[in-house]
Amino acid sequence: GQNIDQPTEMTATEGAIVQINCTYQTSGFNGLFWYQQHAGEAPTFLSYNVLDGLEEKGRFSSFLSRSKGYSYLLLKELQMKDSASYLCAVRDSNYQLIWGAGTKLIIKP
Amino acid sequence: IAGITQAPTSQILAAGRRMTLRCTQDMRHNAMYWYRQDLGLGLRLIHYSNTAGTTGKGEVPDGYSVSRANTDDFPLTLASAVPSQTSVYFCASSDEDSTDTQYFGPGTRLTVL
Numbered sequence: 001g002q003n004i005d006q007p008t009e010m011t012a013t014e015g016a017i018v019q020i021n022c023t024y025q026t027s028g029f030n031g032l033f034w035y036q037q038h039a040g041e042a043p044t045f046l047s048y049n050v051l052d053g054l055e056e057k058g059r060f061s062s063f064l065s066r067s068k069g070y071s072y073l074l075l076k077e078l079q080m081k082d083s084a085s086y087l088c089a090v091r092d093s094n095y096q097l098i099w100g101a102g103t104k105l106i107i108k109p
Numbered sequence: 110i111a112g113i114t115q116a117p118t119s120q121i122l123a124a125g126r127r128m129t130l131r132c133t134q135d136m137r138h139n140a141m142y143w144y145r146q147d148l149g150l151g152l153r154l155i156h157y158s159n160t161a162g163t164t165g166k167g168e169v170p171d172g173y174s175v176s177r178a179n180t181d182d183f184p185l186t187l188a189s190a191v192p193s194q195t196s197v198y199f200c201a202s203s204d205e206d207s208t209d210t211q212y213f214g215p216g217t218r219l220t221v222l
Binding site for chain 2: 004031033041042043044045048050087089091095096097098099100101102
């Protein structure tokens, strides 16, 4: 079967750095997405990786290793507004997105 | 309209009733999707449409139907609602650039009693 694993919950301190990991086992790979979802709101697109390596976008970076079936989302200079769930999704060989359950990130002052 | 809209925002429904969730986008995206999101689970695809006039089944299609008469609208119908269909429903659409990123509507919170 297809599987996306992420930690259920993480806690970090305002101003710090946090890394959210995602491991996947899917039938085929056509890209990996990270989305942010604030409580009661829709998921919003953060990043896309299809080749190995690091993609940087402001305070957020995303890394991919296809050989290891692994990605992480790195958030720097954490702000209170970063408190949200972070969803990892992989596009499989049928071009459908397979979603992880999400990681709830709690930021403390 | 800017992006994707969904209606209603929330609904409480008696079991056995018929319900249609509406989704409209103004981005001229060809592909549209319906997901449900339940606590502790990832988003699960119900139905999708790659272009107007075509639809396909996702991971959890039973009890749901869709239609795609035009590019902008993609309604989801529950023919006879059951309590297990209590969930938050998200509609999404995607462009066809190199990433084919999906963009989501605000969601409909549905409770079936």
